Amino acid sequence: MATPAPAPAIAAAPAAARPPLDVAGIVRDAALFALVTFGLCVPIIAFRTDLSETSALGLKPRWGLVAILCGLVFLGRLAQRAVVANRDARRALTPAPRQATEAVDATPNAGQRVSGLALPLFLGVAATFPLLAVLGTGGLGESRYWVDLGILILTYVMLGWGLNIVVGLAGLLDLGYVAFYAVGAYSYALLSTTLGWSFWVCLPLAGLFAGLWGMILGFPVLRLRGDYLAIVTLAFGEIIRLVLINWQDFSGGGAGISSIPRATFFGIPFTADEDGFAARLGLPFSPMHRVIFLYYLILALALVTNLVTLRLRRLPIGRAWEALREDEIACRSLGINTTNTKLTAFALGAMFGGFAGSFFAVRQGFVSPESFNFLESAIILAIVVLGGMGSQIGVAIAAVAMVGGPEMLRNLGFLSAVFGEGFDPNEYRLLLFGLAMVLMMIWRPRGLISERSPSLVLKERKRISGSFVKEGHG
Amino acid sequence: MGAPSPRLDDPVLTVDHVTMRFGGLVAVNDLTFRAGRGDITALIGPNGAGKTTVFNCITGFYKPTEGMMTLRHRDGAEFLLERLPGYAVNRRARVARTFQNIRLFTGMTVLENLLVAQHNPMMRASGYTLAGLVGLPAYRRAEKAAIDKAVEWLTRIHLIHRADDPAGDLPYGDQRRLEIARAMCTDPVLLCLDEPAAGLNPRESLALNDLLRAIRDDHDTSVLLIEHDMSVVMEISDHVVVLDYGTKIADGTPAEIQSDQSVIAAYLGVEDEEVETVEAEVGV
Numbered sequence: 046m047a048t049p050a051p052a053p054a055i056a057a058a059p060a061a062a063r064p065p066l067d068v069a070g071i072v073r074d075a076a077l078f079a080l081v082t083f084g085l086c087v088p089i090i091a092f093r094t095d096l097s098e099t100s101a102l103g104l105k106p107r108w109g110l111v112a113i114l115c116g117l118v119f120l121g122r123l124a125q126r127a128v129v130a131n132r133d134a135r136r137a138l139t140p141a142p143r144q145a146t147e148a149v150d151a152t153p154n155a156g157q158r159v160s161g162l163a164l165p166l167f168l169g170v171a172a173t174f175p176l177l178a179v180l181g182t183g184g185l186g187e188s189r190y191w192v193d194l195g196i197l198i199l200t201y202v203m204l205g206w207g208l209n210i211v212v213g214l215a216g217l218l219d220l221g222y223v224a225f226y227a228v229g230a231y232s233y234a235l236l237s238t239t240l241g242w243s244f245w246v247c248l249p250l251a252g253l254f255a256g257l258w259g260m261i262l263g264f265p266v267l268r269l270r271g272d273y274l275a276i277v278t279l280a281f282g283e284i285i286r287l288v289l290i291n292w293q294d295f296s297g298g299g300a301g302i303s304s305i306p307r308a309t310f311f312g313i314p315f316t317a318d319e320d321g322f323a324a325r326l327g328l329p330f331s332p333m334h335r336v337i338f339l340y341y342l343i344l345a346l347a348l349v350t351n352l353v354t355l356r357l358r359r360l361p362i363g364r365a366w367e368a369l370r371e372d373e374i375a376c377r378s379l380g381i382n383t384t385n386t387k388l389t390a391f392a393l394g395a396m397f398g399g400f401a402g403s404f405f406a407v408r409q410g411f412v413s414p415e416s417f418n419f420l421e422s423a424i425i426l427a428i429v430v431l432g433g434m435g436s437q438i439g440v441a442i443a444a445v446a447m448v449g450g451p452e453m454l455r456n457l458g459f460l461s462a463v464f465g466e467g468f469d470p471n472e473y474r475l476l477l478f479g480l481a482m483v484l485m486m487i488w489r490p491r492g493l494i495s496e497r498s499p500s501l502v503l504k505e506r507k508r509i510s511g512s513f514v515k516e517g518h519g
Numbered sequence: 520m521g522a523p524s525p526r527l528d529d530p531v532l533t534v535d536h537v538t539m540r541f542g543g544l545v546a547v548n549d550l551t552f553r554a555g556r557g558d559i560t561a562l563i564g565p566n567g568a569g570k571t572t573v574f575n576c577i578t579g580f581y582k583p584t585e586g587m588m589t590l591r592h593r594d595g596a597e598f599l600l601e602r603l604p605g606y607a608v609n610r611r612a613r614v615a616r617t618f619q620n621i622r623l624f625t626g627m628t629v630l631e632n633l634l635v636a637q638h639n640p641m642m643r644a645s646g647y648t649l650a651g652l653v654g655l656p657a658y659r660r661a662e663k664a665a666i667d668k669a670v671e672w673l674t675r676i677h678l679i680h681r682a683d684d685p686a687g688d689l690p691y692g693d694q695r696r697l698e699i700a701r702a703m704c705t706d707p708v709l710l711c712l713d714e715p716a717a718g719l720n721p722r723e724s725l726a727l728n729d730l731l732r733a734i735r736d737d738h739d740t741s742v743l744l745i746e747h748d749m750s751v752v753m754e755i756s757d758h759v760v761v762l763d764y765g766t767k768i769a770d771g772t773p774a775e776i777q778s779d780q781s782v783i784a785a786y787l788g789v790e791d792e793e794v795e796t797v798e799a800e801v802g803v
Contacts, residue, residue, distance in 0.1 A: 099600075123639065131586040135536075146680050353652070356652055357648070357652070359639040359646055360648055360651040360652065361634075361637075361638050361642045361645055361648075361651070361653075362637070362645075362648045364627075364631060364634060364635050365635065365638050365642075367624070367626075367627060368624050368627065368635040368638075371624035371625060371626055371627060372622050372623075374580075374618075374622060375622040375623070376606075376613070376635070377579075377605050377606050377609075377620070377622065378578060378580075378609060378616050378618075378622075379609055379615070379635060379636050379638060379640065379701070379702075379705055380606050380608075380609030380610035380639050380705055381606055381635075381638050381639075382606045382607065382610075389648075456692070457742055459764060483723075497526045497626055498628070499628045499630075499631060499667070499683065500627075501630065501631065501634070501666070502628075502630075502683055503630050503666070503670070503682040503683055504682065504683060506683070507628075507683050507684060507685075507687045509626055509627075510685070513627075513685045513686075513687035513688065514626030515625065515626055
């Protein structure tokens with residue numbers, strides 16, 4: 046692509062005229078883009094298959110739409126090139142110091158810094174969210190959608206924080222995290238339906254079982270590194286799901302396990318009768334009491350995950366995880382048993398996944414293998430990567446965006462006024478999801494919060510730029 | 520060859536008939552040498568002589584094809600290095616090393632790098648994380664002691680003002696010194712340095728000499744180093760072992776090595792007419 050030849054930087058003459066825009070080059074470039082768009086549009090958009098009145102399949106040409114799209118791409122590229130050319134010309138005349146080399150400009154920029162207010166704000170909103178939802182919608186019953194959404198988001202925040210131990214701190218790429226979520230969910234489902242144990246007994250057991258499975262999986266696979274580890278963990282996630290589908294006697298097969306006992310308020314059920322939660326407190330009965338209780342339950346579980354992780358980071362084990370992510374060979378030369386260290390990260394991450402899983406089971410009252418497919422693992426991993434590996438607040442923000450964002454699409458009904466009657470923004474969910482990921486990787490290739498905060502400080506707390514921090518490769 | 524240094528009678532490390540083969544390639548061939556306790560032993564040789572392979576065998580990264588490596592502590596405890604799992608070479612036999620291409624934890628601060636090196640004692644102090652998680656005072660004391668030790672080393676290598684900076688942000692020479700300090704924080708009996716002076720300017724090189732002498736004299740640590748910079752080798756080492764093509768060609772004090780015909784031949788080559796005499800001397 047012929048860029049407009051930037052004038053050799055003559056700093057002494059800042060008033061020097063900018064080089065003229067290479068108009069022909071830009072137009073040629075934009076035309077090329079339009080041509081590629083046209084090529085892509087022909088198989089995807091140009092024809093639509095319609096059922097004609099005689100129920101035969103007919104092709105309906107849509108060349109007008111193709112032309113509009115090509116035109117849009119042409120104009121967009123034209124505008125972009127013009128802007129970029131102007132910027133390049135400006136920079137060529139007065140180079141910024143940070144253009145010298147990448148490493149010189151190592152301080153994280155403002156966008157990558159966590160504002161001191163972000164944490165209290167996030168906590169405050171999380172703690173008062175049901176109240177806000179009730180006030181905002183005007184009634185306990187009406188707020189149900191929002192509180193449910195809050196529960197969903199917090200579940201993913203917790204899963205993200207759990208996986209963050211494995212991926213963000215220890216640098217082990219785990220594509221099968223949902224397996225531990227499933228182990229936790231089925232642990233509660235089976236223990237409560239067959240043995241009748243209460244949620245509060247099963248919760249730690251579910252975490253324990255998931256952690257145990259983390260170890261069982263970890264022993265053979267943690268010798269592998271990088272892509273190989275990712276593939277094996279992916280396979281493990283699928284194996285757990287397939288076992289749950291096919292081992293009918295044990296797990297109920299594809300039909301799953303239903304009528305799992307609901308959560309109780311430390312023994313007091315959320316029912317309408319006189320032993321119930323509402324009657325004992327003298328409140329009018331509402332099914333929302335249980336939902337709000339579940340909200341605070343998952344909030345507490347997520348915060349426990351976060352506190353434990355933050356505390357572990359300051360302990361030798363947490364520092365060893367991060368050192369492992371930075372350089373495994375150096376760790377070994379310093380006498381760190383790398384296999385055991387990886388195993389603890391894997392087991393702890395799995396344990397928190399198990400807690401979240403048992404919460405999932407008690408909330409839904411029903412579990413089936415379909416809830417634990419690969420897409421779930423991918424979403425949790427995407428939350429961790431988008432948030433910035435190792436950053437707790439980044440993961441929380443990413444979970445809100447990744448889980449709450451698509452839900453917001455449901456509320457964009459007014460767009461059908463623009464795009465016509467049949468427009469359903471929900472159909473574009475995955476498209477937008479992909480677009481958001483691509484944009485993120487362009488602007489924030491290391492996640493929303495890419496800087497690392499040191500685990501202990503001698504004199505002055507300095508943020509560490511993401512450009513020094515390694516991502517781990519095993 | 521030559522009069523052995525008296526400290527060789529109490530060797531910290533004995534390497535016996537070590538051979539390392541990679542497929543058909545013999546990287547180290549029947550190597551035998553001793554490193555005296557309290558000595559600085561230098562391992563030199565032209566490029567590709569197998570020095571780093573010897574290091575990797577000693578520090579547990581390779582298992583030698585044949586041979587035996589014994590490390591003796593002052594209290595008489597003996598460790599067969601080739602039988603220990605990789606991490607135990609440092610944890611139990613207390614052999615520490617640095618790397619030819621520096622391997623610091625670049626995204627962690629200078630201070631954190633030195634604390635990771637004290638992982639094992641700190642893990643014990645934190646009750647394998649459980650006591651640390653609830654914040655028992657015993658762990659807090661241990662953490663304080665670990666920080667004090669790190670600060671002491673940072674003061675010694677003149678990096679205390681950069682304690683809270685990421686290690687990747689340090690200039691090259693500082694990174695080299697930090698890596699040595701990190702290895703020393705594991706309280707080693709034997710410190711293996713792989714080309715510590717590579718890439719240093721003459722002034723930094725002199726400072727390195729002082730640091731290594733101080734390590735030898737102030738701590739119960741013997742030093743084994745690979746080095747190309749002969750000014751460093753001849754200046755500070757007590758004992759030199761020369762390798763060429765995986766085979767030991769000379770072993771003695773720096774003065775002896777400097778006048779050794781086979782070493783000169785290996786480094787500089789020989790005139791055609793001298794080949795036979797040299798070969799006869801070396802015994803080929």
